[in-house]
Each structure stands twice: as C-alpha cells, then as structure tokens.
Amino acid sequence: MKLSKIETWITYPTLSDDSWSEIKPFLFVRLTTDTGIEGWGEAFTLPLRESGIAEFIHKLSSIIVSMDNLLPSTFNYKAKEISNKHRGIDFSAATNAIEISLWDIQGKLKNKPLSHLLSNKIKDKIPVYANTWSEKSPSIKALSERAVQLLDEGYGGIKIYPLQNRTIEEAAECVSSIRNSIGTKIPLMLDLACPDDLNLAIRLAPLVSKFQPYWYEEPVDGEDIQSLIEIKKLTELRVVTGEKQFEIPHFKQLLKESAADIFNPDIAAVGSILDMVAISKLSSKKNVKISPHCWNSMSIAASAMLHFCAANDNTDMAEIYPEYLPHAKRFSDISFKINEGHATLNNKPGLGTEINVSSLSAICSDYKETTI
Numbered sequence: 001m002k003l004s005k006i007e008t009w010i011t012y013p014t015l016s017d018d019s020w021s022e023i024k025p026f027l028f029v030r031l032t033t034d035t036g037i038e039g040w041g042e043a044f045t046l047p048l049r050e051s052g053i054a055e056f057i058h059k060l061s062s063i064i065v066s067m068d069n070l071l072p073s074t075f076n077y078k079a080k081e082i083s084n085k086h087r088g089i090d091f092s093a094a095t096n097a098i099e100i101s102l103w104d105i106q107g108k109l110k111n112k113p114l115s116h117l118l119s120n121k122i123k124d125k126i127p128v129y130a131n132t133w134s135e136k137s138p139s140i141k142a143l144s145e146r147a148v149q150l151l152d153e154g155y156g157g158i159k160i161y162p163l164q165n166r167t168i169e170e171a172a173e174c175v176s177s178i179r180n181s182i183g184t185k186i187p188l189m190l191d192l193a194c195p196d197d198l199n200l201a202i203r204l205a206p207l208v209s210k211f212q213p214y215w216y217e218e219p220v221d222g223e224d225i226q227s228l229i230e231i232k233k234l235t236e237l238r239v240v241t242g243e244k245q246f247e248i249p250h251f252k253q254l255l256k257e258s259a260a261d262i263f264n265p266d267i268a269a270v271g272s273i274l275d276m277v278a279i280s281k282l283s284s285k286k287n288v289k290i291s292p293h294c295w296n297s298m299s300i301a302a303s304a305m306l307h308f309c310a311a312n313d314n315t316d317m318a319e320i321y322p323e324y325l326p327h328a329k330r331f332s333d334i335s336f337k338i339n340e341g342h343a344t345l346n347n348k349p350g351l352g353t354e355i356n357v358s359s360l361s362a363i364c365s366d367y368k369e370t371t372i
C-alpha cells in the first residue's frame with residue numbers, strides 16, 4: 001500500500017452560530033492510498049500560518065512516498081529525522097496532521113477504531129469540559145449563564161479566563177460568581193493565558209483558592225520553566241502548562257523540574273499522537289496527568305483527542321469548544337456525542353468521523369492537491 005494523493009483544505013474564519021466566539025480557520029488533510037483508502041488529519045493553526053503549514057504538509061509527501069506500510073511510527077521517525085531537532089510548532093502541526101491521517105488509514109485497513117489500535121484497555125466514557133473563551137470579553141453575568149447552560153448540555157466542567165480585561169480583584173469576583181452559579185462540585189478551570197507579569201498569577205492565586213478551582217492554567221509562559229517552578233512553590237493550585245509547546249524534550253524537562261501538575265499539549269500541534277502517548281507514559285511516572293488541549297475543529301482533531309483519551313489511563317478531562325460543534329456538523333458526521341459530563345465515541349474504524357468533501361469545500365478558502 002502506497003500513498004497516491006495528498007489534499008489540504010483551509011476553512012474560512014467565521015462567527016459561531018450563537019455569536020459567542022470567532023471560529024478560526026482550520027486545516028484538514030486527506031491522504032489517499034493506491035488501494036483507495038482515505039485517511040483524514042488536521043493541523044493546529046495560527047493566524048497567517050495556515051498556508052505555510054499546508055505547504056509543509058505537501059512537502060512532507062516526499063518522505064511518505066518511500067513508505068510501503070504507511071505506518072504512523074515509520075512516518076514519525078522519518079519526520080523527526082528530517083527536522084534534525086530544529087523544532088518549530090508549525091512543522092510539528094504539519095507532521096501531526098499527517099500522522100493522524102495515517103492512523104485513520106490504519107484503522108480503516110484493520111477495521112478498528114483508532115483507540116483500539118492504541119490500547120487493549122478502552123474507556124467507554126471520556127470526561128470532557130467546555131471552554132468558554134470569547135473575544136467579546138463577556139460580562140460575569142453572561143459568563144455565569146453560559147456556564148450553567150453548558151452544564152445543562154452535558155459538559156462535566158467549565159473553563160474560564162478570569163483575567164480577560166479584568167483587574168485582579170475583578171478576576172477574583174468573576175471566579176466567585178461562576179463558582180456560585182455552578183455549585184461546588186463542578187470542576188472549574190482557570191486559564192490565565194500566559195500573563196506577561198508573573199506577579200499577576202502570584203497575587204491572584206490566594207484570592208481564588210477558596211473557590212476551589214480545579215486547575216490554574218498557563219499562569220506564565222510555558223517556556224518559562226523557572227517561573228512555573230516558582231508559582232508551584234507558592235500555591236497549592238494544580239498548575240497546567242503545555243498547550244503552546246510540542247514534542248517530547250520540553251515535557252521531559254518540565255518533569256525533571258517538577259514544574260507542573262497537568263500537561264495540556266495540543267492534540268494537533270504536539271507533533272503526533274505517538275508523541276502524546278510517549279509524553280503521557282513519562283508523565284504517569286511522576287503523577288502528572290495529560291489533559292489534551294484542542295483549539296481545533298471539533299471534527300477530526302477532537303476525534304483524535306478523544307481516541308487518545310479513550311486509550312490512555314493517564315488522562316484528565318478533554319477540551320471541547322461547544323460553539324464549534326455546529327460548525328463541524330456542517331461538513332462532518334462527527335464521531336462522538338456528549339452527555340452527562342462525558343464524550344462517547346462511535347465504533348467506526350479509524351477516527352470514526354466522516355467528512356463530506358463538497359460541504360467542506362463550500363466553506364474553504366484554499367484547496368491544494370499533490371498527486372504522487
């Protein structure tokens with residue numbers, strides 16, 4: 001079995017149906033084999049970089065054409081060899097997209113869901129939480145109503161951004177109000193989104209501790225390991241980091257320094273699902289959990305994330321952007337349903353998500369094809 005074609009699609013940015021947030025462009029890849037099997041993948045994207053990442057994906061076809069087996073592990077080895085430790089998140093996202101596609105192909109070839117290729121021990125229910133990010137800086141009242149609504153819709157936890165356009169005192173008031181609205185038993189995650197000033201995170205922590213946040217995400221830039229160590233010494237809150245980082249060495253260093261309690265590498269930026277598995281194995285030895293980040297579409301990347309979580313003992317809640325779901329359903333028959341705090345995957349082979357190409361094409365700004 002050999003590769004015969006690589007295609008990429010980049011979607012238009014749009015406003016979510018409920019106007020809650022802006023939906024960024026997504027980058028999808030489809031690999032087609034000479035036996036007619038199609039595998040879908042997705043790359044994490046950042047503004048203005050989408051076409052560049054797509055270009056990496058097409059260039060990477062040069063290392064896939066020599067592969068007879070189209071195994072994710074073989075591709076992963078070759079991709080790391082070609083980068084020769086010159087790491088970059090955009091290249092990592094490109095390899096990630098291809099590797100997810102190769103897993104989809106392997107699942108379809110073996111007639112097994114991706115999670116069953118990763119492990120023999122599968123969770124039927126994967127805990128999920130809802131991200132409430134909005135560029136509009138919602139009021140505390142709007143955020144409270146949103147949180148309650150999302151819990152009603154079946155999410156098991158709520159993530160908020162208390163420092164978004166708020167002073168430290170207002171941030172503490174926000175956390176207090178949301179906790180009051182959702183009750184004491186629901187996990188409430190605080191994402192500080194890397195403030196430039198470490199003192200903000202240090203000063204906010206004691207003000208919000210009494211509201212029992214489930215975690216304290218990106219209290220500083222994830223590259224700043226010394227500051228992560230410092231904040232971990234000053235607070236009992238669980239420190240989360242890793243969404244902007246990728247590949248194994250960075251996470252090894254965090255573990256060596258005991259710099260965080262939970263890692264949240266992005267499922268479509270970390271480099272590959274195999275990197276996620278390796279990071280999780282190393283982390284479990286130090287009681288550090290993996291809670292995958294997924295600022296991607298809720299179709300292909302979210303499916304990959306949930307298969308990884310279903311197959312992995314060392315995971316915490318997976319991240320869902322609720323308002324992205326109607327967008328995903330516009331072009332895909334997604335692999336999971338959310339109910340009572342959990343996602344449940346279908347039993348279809350590979351990722352289990354079917355893409356309707358004509359519907360996808362209708363919302364895309366860019367399409368490119370490389371025929372081998």
Ligand SMILES: [Mg+2]
Binds near residue numbers: 243
């Ligand atoms: Mg975050």
